[in-house]
Amino acid sequence: MLVSTMxxxxxxxxxxxxxxVAGLTVRSRGLxxxxxxxxxxxxxxxxxxxxxxxxxxxxxxxxRMCQHAMAFGANAVIAMRFDCNEIANTMSEVAAYGTAVRIxxxx
Numbered sequence: 001m002l003v004s005t006m007x008x009x010x011x012x013x014x015x016x017x018x019x020x021v022a023g024l025t026v027r028s029r030g031l032x033x034x035x036x037x038x039x040x041x042x043x044x045x046x047x048x049x050x051x052x053x054x055x056x057x058x059x060x061x062x063x064r065m066c067q068h069a070m071a072f073g074a075n076a077v078i079a080m081r082f083d084c085n086e087i088a089n090t091m092s093e094v095a096a097y098g099t100a101v102r103i104x105x106x107x
Contacts, residue, residue, distance in 0.1 A: 001066045001104070002076040003072040009076060016098040023064025026093045054073050054092060058082060061096035074100035089104050 002009065059081070069077050080098035087093055 001006050001070060003062060003066065003080050003098070004076065004078050005080050007079050011106055012076075012103040014078075014101045014107050015104050016074075016102040018069070018074050020025075020097060021065050021068040021072070021074070021077060021100040022095055022097040023061040023066070023068060024093065024095045025057050025060045025064065026087065027053055028091045047076075054084070054094065057092060057094040058096065061094045065096040065098065069098075069100035074098050074102055076096065076101050076103045 001014075008014065027034070065077060073081070077098040077100055080096060083095040085093045
């Protein structure tokens with residue numbers, strides 16, 4: 001499954017458009033991660049516990065979006081974007097969305 005943030009794929013033509021697809025995940029920050037991150041925040045800099053949480057959340061959202069696209073028979077997702085939100089100051093919501101298409105090499 002090809003995933004692109006562009007609206008087209010160079011060297012390929014879109015032969016069928018299936019429509020919007022999305023993948024979503026909501027993750028909670030664990031008590032241990034919150035505790036460690038609280039100490040790390042005192043000194044400033046990157047909070048590795050939260051970086052990992054968001055990295056894994058984005059990956060999971062993209063994989064779910066790809067599964068949604070494959071269910072339509074798509075072999076690519078174009079114009080892919082992310083949306084992130086916080087819920088109740090304890091959870092992170094990450095959505096990946098785009099347009100499911102079938103592409104073929106240009107002749």
